[in-house]
Amino acid sequence: MYENDRVSRMEAEKIDLKFHKTMAQPFLKKAKRVKKNLAILKKEKLPQQVLSDITSIYEKYNQVRKFSQPLIEKNTKHQFKNPNLFLIVFLYKEISKIFNEVHNLVKHDKVKSDVPNESFLEMRQLKETMMTLAFIGDSAIEIGVIRSIWHTDNPDKIPSKGKLDPDKKFITTEKTQADLWDFLDLYDLKVLIPYPDESARSKSSLFEAIFGIIYLEAGQEAIESAIQNLKNRYEKNHELSLSTSPGK
Numbered sequence: 001m002y003e004n005d006r007v008s009r010m011e012a013e014k015i016d017l018k019f020h021k022t023m024a025q026p027f028l029k030k031a032k033r034v035k036k037n038l039a040i041l042k043k044e045k046l047p048q049q050v051l052s053d054i055t056s057i058y059e060k061y062n063q064v065r066k067f068s069q070p071l072i073e074k075n076t077k078h079q080f081k082n083p084n085l086f087l088i089v090f091l092y093k094e095i096s097k098i099f100n101e102v103h104n105l106v107k108h109d110k111v112k113s114d115v116p117n118e119s120f121l122e123m124r125q126l127k128e129t130m131m132t133l134a135f136i137g138d139s140a141i142e143i144g145v146i147r148s149i150w151h152t153d154n155p156d157k158i159p160s161k162g163k164l165d166p167d168k169k170f171i172t173t174e175k176t177q178a179d180l181w182d183f184l185d186l187y188d189l190k191v192l193i194p195y196p197d198e199s200a201r202s203k204s205s206l207f208e209a210i211f212g213i214i215y216l217e218a219g220q221e222a223i224e225s226a227i228q229n230l231k232n233r234y235e236k237n238h239e240l241s242l243s244t245s246p247g248k
Contacts, residue, residue: 024216031084037115064090068186075233076226089209092126099123134205137212144223178203
């Protein structure tokens with residue numbers, strides 16, 4: 001019986017591996033189109049302010065790669081393989097705004113562009129893609145947080161709800177996800193990411209989108225590992241803060 005259970009689990013893991021890779025493909029293709037279309041706009045004869053805004057997007061993306069990506073990797077121990085997806089998570093607002101502006105100029109015959117007409121609509125709707133990434137991340141976290149604390153040494157033992165509930169709340173509630181987003185310190189001035197006063201809901205969505213990328217890149221096992229690593233880093237930092245606070 002145990003051998004059959006082991007085989008079934010292996011088959012399930014194979015299906016999971018195939019599924020997350022299948023899911024990843026349209027996101028990777030879209031991120032590649034974002035980069036390609038930005039490169040097209042950068043070379044075109046557009047108003048100086050628009051070109052300046054495009055340059056700003058590139059600068060912010062470089063800062064994300066230089067500062068934000070290492071911070072996330074340090075705290076989750078997940079090495080990102082497809083950083084182009086960060087364009088959708090961190091910069092969807094700026095990118096959507098640029099393509100909306102250029103599309104309006106094209107419609108009024110003020111400029112010409114080699115960006116396909118259908119691509120303008122796609123680029124202007126990047127928020128939907130980002131929110132889908134967040135949905136995937138949210139779903140993966142829900143399962144991952146339970147699997148990450150299950151009794152690996154005794155899988156037949158059912159943990160009590162009292163044990164599962166605090167760990168689930170640690171990473172699945174909007175407030176704690178916003179706190180974890182702040183803990184990652186991605187709003188450091190060097191990172192050049194705007195909106196530091198965003199709501200807890202917005203920060204929570206960004207946090208989930210990052211985990212959506214982790215799932216697409218490496219599947220559910222990577223989610224479990226990232227959750228545990230982030231939790232350990234967060235708790236260690238919290239204990240350190242308490243030990244060094246005034247009066248201690």
